[in-house]
């Protein structure tokens with residue numbers, strides 16, 4: 345049986361360091377906003393190549409807090425429009441709508457699954473104030489074109505880097521490419537905690553300060569509240585776990601890349617469309633996503649061979665009940681086509697060569 349992702353195995357790799365880290369926190373008697381989160385924030389900021397990192401409760405909060413902070417600072421105002429990819433996890437869109445901003449959905453480029461910069465112009469209105477590129481599946485969006493467009497129209501660029509820890513774009517890390525970036529440390533991500541966690545990275549000191557304050561009840565000095573804040577902090581235990589794992593991230597991403605290269609080279613089945621490769625050294629392969637018109641049959645075939653697969657995402661945000669009347673878009677045939685045909689096969693740093701071979705042979709043996 346090849347699991348899609350075996351979190352027990354992923355985390356067993358880091359024992360006994362995780363247990364030692366936990367014991368240290370338990371014994372310290374200090375569980376929120378202490379030394380461990382400060383240490384992780386510095387290490388992750390350094391890793392991403394930015395001066396500021398703020399640990400928060402999860403990835404959705406990281407995104408939401410960025411928008412809330414821009415609203416508090418008067419840089420955004422309610423009703424401003426944010427260009428977002430239609431093909432993303434719902435969190436990206438929730439963060440925009442939750443903060444009183446308007447998400448405007450833009451179709452992806454079929455080859456990269458990421459925001460198509462050529463379609464930004466037609467989605468632009470006099471209210472557009474920001475773009476939220478999502479580095480889906482571990483591949484950085486076309487940032488050159490996005491940043492150029494943003495510059496031309498004076499738009500903020502906020503990265504959703506929840507699937508792209510360690511990804512590189514022309515020498516710079518995801519998380520350092522726009523005005524601010526949101527990360528998730530949900531246990532299944534490339535850098536995963538043993539619970540919920542998230543972070544914002546930015547070069548902007550005043551934004552960083554506003555986010556840190558907002559995430560702690562809008563307070564810098566105990567019982568003095570300058571914003572209507574929230575409670576969203578990365579706790580000491582999760583920060584300590586993440587500090588154990590961060591030094592291995594590049595190596596584990598390199599292993600993901602090796603596996604992806606094998607899949608790209610050795611999967612040869614005319615019924616299956618493989619993801620397109622741009623710069624192999626930059627992509628961190630959070631997911632390896634195939635496309636096929638016979639998705640159900642392929643999934644069943646692999647399941648019979650003991651190979652677990654996953655569909656992300658079977659429904660795009662605009663197809664969800666939650667947004668039945670609430671989103672701005674024209675038509676989204678590319679996004680809907682992607683949602684109807686994608687299938688992810690196992691890809692993580694713990695897979696053995698034999699397991700990779702098994703997956704390749706399983707996919708290659710699939711026939712009508």
Ligand SMILES: *Cc1c(COP(=O)(O)O)cnc(C)c1O
Pocket residue numbers: 402403404405432433435436478504506507527528529530540541542
């Ligand atoms: C996981 C994820 C999020 C949300 O992260 P949580 O920690 O689960 O809140 C946001 N955006 C994308 C693209 C994600 O994959």
